[in-house]
Amino acid sequence: MEKEITVTLNGEEKTLTVEPRLLLVHLIRENLNQTGTHIGCDTSNCGACTVLLDGKSVKSCTILAVQANGKKITTVEGLATAEGLHPLQEGFKENHALHCGFCTPGMMMRAVELLEKNPNPTEEEIRWGISGNLCRCTGYNNIVLAVQYAGAKMRGEKLPSTEPIFV
Amino acid sequence: MIPAAFDYSTPSTLNEALALLKQYGDEAKILAGGHSLIPMMKLRFASPQHLIDINNIPGLSYIKEDGGFLKIGALTREVMLEDSDLIHKKYPIFIDATKLIADPQVRNMGTIGGNIAHGDAANDHPAVMLALRAEVVITGESGARTVPIDEFFFGFYSTAVQPGEILTEIKIPIPGKGSGGAYHKLERKVGDYATAGVAVQVTMDKGSCTYIGIGLTNVNATPLRAARSEGVLKGNKITDALIEQAAQFAAEDCNPSADLRGDEEYKRAMVKVLVKRIIHKAIDRAK
Numbered sequence A: 001m002e003k004e005i006t007v008t009l010n011g012e013e014k015t016l017t018v019e020p021r022l023l024l025v026h027l028i029r030e031n032l033n034q035t036g037t038h039i040g041c042d043t044s045n046c047g048a049c050t051v052l053l054d055g056k057s058v059k060s061c062t063i064l065a066v067q068a069n070g071k072k073i074t075t076v077e078g079l080a081t082a083e084g085l086h087p088l089q090e091g092f093k094e095n096h097a098l099h100c101g102f103c104t105p106g107m108m109m110r111a112v113e114l115l116e117k118n119p120n121p122t123e124e125e126i127r128w129g130i131s132g133n134l135c136r137c138t139g140y141n142n143i144v145l146a147v148q149y150a151g152a153k154m155r156g157e158k159l160p161s162t163e164p165i166f167v
Numbered sequence B: 001m002i003p004a005a006f007d008y009s010t011p012s013t014l015n016e017a018l019a020l021l022k023q024y025g026d027e028a029k030i031l032a033g034g035h036s037l038i039p040m041m042k043l044r045f046a047s048p049q050h051l052i053d054i055n056n057i058p059g060l061s062y063i064k065e066d067g068g069f070l071k072i073g074a075l076t077r078e079v080m081l082e083d084s085d086l087i088h089k090k091y092p093i094f095i096d097a098t099k100l101i102a103d104p105q106v107r108n109m110g111t112i113g114g115n116i117a118h119g120d121a122a123n124d125h126p127a128v129m130l131a132l133r134a135e136v137v138i139t140g141e142s143g144a145r146t147v148p149i150d151e152f153f154f155g156f157y158s159t160a161v162q163p164g165e166i167l168t169e170i171k172i173p174i175p176g177k178g179s180g181g182a183y184h185k186l187e188r189k190v191g192d193y194a195t196a197g198v199a200v201q202v203t204m205d206k207g208s209c210t211y212i213g214i215g216l217t218n219v220n221a222t223p224l225r226a227a228r229s230e231g232v233l234k235g236n237k238i239t240d241a242l243i244e245q246a247a248q249f250a251a252e253d254c255n256p257s258a259d260l261r262g263d264e265e266y267k268r269a270m271v272k273v274l275v276k277r278i279i280h281k282a283i284d285r286a287k
Helices: A024-031 A087-094 A104-117 A123-129 A141-154 B014-027 B037-042 B078-083 B085-090 B092-098 B104-109 B112-117 B125-132 B227-233 B240-253 B264-286
Strands: A003-009 A012-018 A050-053 A056-059 A072-074 B007-009 B028-031 B050-053 B063-066 B069-073 B135-140 B143-148 B153-155 B166-173 B179-186 B196-205 B208-217
Touching: A012 A024, A024 A050, A050 A104, A056 A104, A056 B104, A087 A104, A087 A141, A104 A123, A104 A141, A104 B104, A123 A141, B014 B028, B014 B050, B014 B135, B014 B166, B028 B037, B063 B085, B078 B092, B078 B104, B078 B112, B085 B092, B092 B125, B092 B179, B092 B196, B112 B125, B112 B166, B125 B166, B125 B179, B125 B196, B125 B208, B143 B166, B179 B264, B196 B264, B208 B227, B208 B240, B208 B264, B227 B240, B240 B264
Parallel strands: A003 A072, B007 B050, B028 B050
Antiparallel strands: A003 A012, A050 A056, A050 A072, B063 B069, B069 B166, B135 B143, B135 B166, B179 B196, B196 B208
């Protein structure tokens, strides 16, 4: 009953044999050893397991690995390039947008698609846009600042002089 | 949580999928968006022995007006409704509903066909379909048949889709001039099921209501048409007193059950408030 699948994880093509019941998040973490994608609630509520599947943000705890056959998967490990951090990673760093860091990979992967569809989102659009991702530390304010920072950087604008809230 | 073991097929045509459904019978489930089915499998509430993944079948995903109907392919993702110019311009009731369904990641996967075929009174599209008097196209080995939405929901997780059949399209009669629709659900937080939800579609002619559809979410074992409320308004000049009466009837005629979202009395009160508000919003949009 096992199936052979081929996926492209962060640009690298991988062929594996998996059980159909294997979840995508387990494929990524356990078969492909990329542990930046987290398992939080395991019930598609918290968004910690968010990855990009062919460029769309999805919750990898609620998708079967076999459904990713032939598709491109991007995880947090695929954000930075040789030139440095992705604008979102820089934004999170500069704006103190994480405390424990557990939600951070999912938040950033969600924000990648959010900024791609809407390069200059309002605060309200950012809050709606990350409504499927839970953070229990920051109160979200600094995460919103981080996404605004990344948006400005990706638009090539002057970076906002933000004042992150420290608690 | 890991589902029980199952076998998995990826048919590339509808006929192939139907043949697999016939072959595996009761042991098979259709996998569309999977965001109701996979959680149930992880919790072992469902343990199908075979999954038939229809995501690779072309031609099941579209939003178009054709022959007097708005036609939506069953595999159309919620995000496609949310992003559709046609839906924004002419059918804002769907924007109201989709933006309250789960969250953006789930809407990237979840399909309108699955939302309806799941037969869950807590899902949001069924009430909208009741308000719009949609028709559901169900395809089996011997061809397609069309079922009016009022004959679609049989009971808890039970619909008119029979073994060996797949829900393939939703058809909505294009509303005439002077029409408007709106939906809202009261939810405790993003991603929650409705405490109560109300969909209203109206057609107005010089202050009189010539068409009215009212559907209720999660306040009955099945998605519920507020038939007595519709009767109060249809064919009449709309007044605040009539709207009050319609809202009162909806609160009386629903059958909510007490749960973490509230007790029965509270839910009936919320149905009354929402029916009033959403009738007003639908009439505003009909202008």
